[in-house]
Each structure stands twice: as structure tokens, then as C-alpha cells.
Amino acid sequence: MAIKPSDIPRWRIGEAAKRSGIAAANIRYYEKERLLSPGVREDNQYRLYTDGDVHRLRFIRLCRAMDMSLHEVRTLLALDGASKADCVAANETLDAHLGHVRERLAELRALEHELLQLRSQCDGTDSYCHIIEALHAQADEPLPETLLAGTAAKRHV
Numbered sequence: 001m002a003i004k005p006s007d008i009p010r011w012r013i014g015e016a017a018k019r020s021g022i023a024a025a026n027i028r029y030y031e032k033e034r035l036l037s038p039g040v041r042e043d044n045q046y047r048l049y050t051d052g053d054v055h056r057l058r059f060i061r062l063c064r065a066m067d068m069s070l071h072e073v074r075t076l077l078a079l080d081g082a083s084k085a086d087c088v089a090a091n092e093t094l095d096a097h098l099g100h101v102r103e104r105l106a107e108l109r110a111l112e113h114e115l116l117q118l119r120s121q122c123d124g125t126d127s128y129c130h131i132i133e134a135l136h137a138q139a140d141e142p143l144p145e146t147l148l149a150g151t152a153a154k155r156h157v
Contacts, residue, residue: 009040009048016049020057027057035060035068035077068106072097 017024020042030036031047036056049057056077063073079086122130133147 009050010055011049012046013049016054016057019054020061030057030060033074035074046092057110066097067101068097069100123131 007092013024013027017027020027022030027036030040036049036053039053041048044046047064059077060073068076072093076090079090081087081090118131118134121134
């Protein structure tokens, strides 16, 4: 079997980082998380990256820019798009992610409302800041049950 030119190791991590738009530290992390295979190493143990690796890193960057979790990225990377089943799996992954995005949008709208309410409490003309006063008052309130139980909502990523 002939080696394709795109499979020939070419670049060290710094150049792969430039070509992919992903920081070297993140590339190492993606290798650790097995989103990128360990690949070829030089005699001095430097990892060499191929065109295929750079493409895969760009794919990961695009997915992460859409706020996809590593699990979602891993799922999409495992699909080759050549079958109806892959299309179904990709759609299911995106539908689930859309659900997460919609939840986050609702959280952000609630946060915006809370911040606007807080901001409306002070216009900067009084001798003290009503915003700081309100934050201290909130800090004195008992914690909600969800925080006490350690079940506070967490982002999916």
C-alpha cells in the first residue's frame, strides 16, 4: 500500500499549531484525550504532524468554536459521513448540542435580566454605590439548596 503525501509526517507541534489555529498546549491535550492519535516521533521524541493531523485539528477547532463538548467532537470525528447511519448519528449529535445551546441561551437571558436589574439600582450620582450594596446583601442570603447539595447546573462542555 502506497503512502499518500498527506500521510507523510512534516511538522513539529509549533508549525502544526500555526497551520491548525490551535495552541500547542491544546494539541497535547487533544492527544491526551485521544482526539488525535499519538503519531510518528522523531529520534529526539518530537512528535511530527501530517496534513491529515492538521485537518483533524481544524475540524476539532471548528467544533469547539461551536461550543461542542469533547464527547460531541469525538462522536463526530468517529463518523466518516459515507453512510446513512453516520448522517443519522451526526444529526442526533447536533440536535443534542442544539438542546444544550438553547438551555445556555435561556440561562444567559436570565443572567442579562439579573444584570440589568442590578445595573438599574445605581446611576453613580449617590454618595455610595447601590450595586455593591446589593451584591453584599445577596452574599448575606442563605445559599440555595442546589448549591448546598452540590447539584448546581453545569455546562455540558
